[in-house]
Amino acid sequence: MIKKLVLTGAAGRLGSYLREPLTQMAEELVSTDITDDIGALYEGETYVKADLSDLAAMTEVLQGADMVVHFGAIGDEAPFDDILQSNIIGAYNVWEAAHRNGVRRVVYASSVHAVGMHRIADNIGLDAPHRPDSYYGLSKCFAEDLGRMYWDKRGVESVHMRIFSCAQVVSPRSLSTWLSYDDLIRLVRAAVSAQTVGCSIVYGISNNDRAPVHNLGAGHIGYKPQDNAEQFAEKILAEAAPADPTDLAQMCIGGPFATIDLGESGVAQLTIIDDSKKT
Numbered sequence: 291m292i293k294k295l296v297l298t299g300a301a302g303r304l305g306s307y308l309r310e311p312l313t314q315m316a317e318e319l320v321s322t323d324i325t326d327d328i329g330a331l332y333e334g335e336t337y338v339k340a341d342l343s344d345l346a347a348m349t350e351v352l353q354g355a356d357m358v359v360h361f362g363a364i365g366d367e368a369p370f371d372d373i374l375q376s377n378i379i380g381a382y383n384v385w386e387a388a389h390r391n392g393v394r395r396v397v398y399a400s401s402v403h404a405v406g407m408h409r410i411a412d413n414i415g416l417d418a419p420h421r422p423d424s425y426y427g428l429s430k431c432f433a434e435d436l437g438r439m440y441w442d443k444r445g446v447e448s449v450h451m452r453i454f455s456c457a458q459v460v461s462p463r464s465l466s467t468w469l470s471y472d473d474l475i476r477l478v479r480a481a482v483s484a485q486t487v488g489c490s491i492v493y494g495i496s497n498n499d500r501a502p503v504h505n506l507g508a509g510h511i512g513y514k515p516q517d518n519a520e521q522f523a524e525k526i527l528a529e530a531a532p533a534d535p536t537d538l539a540q541m542c543i544g545g546p547f548a549t550i551d552l553g554e555s556g557v558a559q560l561t562i563i564d565d566s567k568k569t
């Protein structure tokens with residue numbers, strides 16, 4: 291059994307589902323988030339409030355840990371400055387803190403939005419290049435590359451779980467992109483317990499008939515999804531508007547993120563400091 295696991299983003303929508311299963315996998319689970327309190331703790335769990343953008347704080351939280359399951363982040367599109375602090379600098383701090391403490395593996399909540407501009411019809415696998423659909427997706431590309439570099443140069447293992455739609459099935463898109471909560475738990479369990487992972491990518495998606503990607507090449511992770519959104523197809527499709535094959539949001543695996551206007555999401559907020567202009 292693993293001695294100490296750390297879970298970031300433990301108060302979040304997805305992190306909350308993982309707390310109890312992770313206590314079953316380790317002698318000690320340290321849950322962290324930016325919130326003051328996460329309510330009643332499970333047996334074997336402690337809670338530490340810590341800010342991902344604070345490297346010293348993250349280094350302290352990861353002391354003595356075997357692995358970190360990193361779900362703390364802004365989980366949606368946001369202005370670039372916000373994404374930079376939480377998702378980009380935050381990811382750097384987690385990997386750097388892992389390295390400083392000799393942590394063996396980072397299990398990372400990446401996202402479909404790292405490859406969201408790929409077309410559904412291309413049915414991409416794990417070797418497809420990054421093709422982000424938003425600043426949020428771009429931050430996931432950064433963290434995946436960070437993980438690769440820390441594996442190549444520092445021997446920190448990582449599993450990058452590109453999570454699709456981990457929520458109720460409510461639209462034709464989610465018939466293809468659904469990740470059930472139970473399959474999320476199966477995926478994280480597999481990523482933690484796989485023997486040796488190097489730096490691996492795996493799509494976080496249920497066993498959907500209409501899945502737009504495939505996980506060939508991730509067999510070593512041992513993720514075996516059990517749920518299939520097809521059970522909801524009849525009802526969802528009966529109520530759905532006709533498909534529009536010219537709509538990028540329907541053609542791309544990132545769905546509505548494919549049509550996000552970067553200007554609207556805050557590109558102008560990045561301040562570039564030009565040293566040559568300093569007096």
Ligand SMILES: Cc1cn([C@H]2C[C@H](O)[C@@H](COP(=O)(O)OP(=O)(O)O[C@H]3O[C@H](CO)[C@@H](O)[C@H](O)[C@H]3O)O2)c(=O)[nH]c1=O
Pocket residue numbers: 298299300301302303304305322323324325340341342343361362363364365376380399400401453454456
């Ligand atoms: C910005 C920031 C956030 N957090 C915490 C606050 C939240 O409890 C938690 C994120 O949870 P939520 O906002 O509910 O997001 P959620 O839907 O669970 O998203 C998760 O799953 C997503 C994949 O679907 C991942 O892309 C996100 O990185 C991951 O956070 O992270 C921190 O601990 N530190 C931070 O700096």
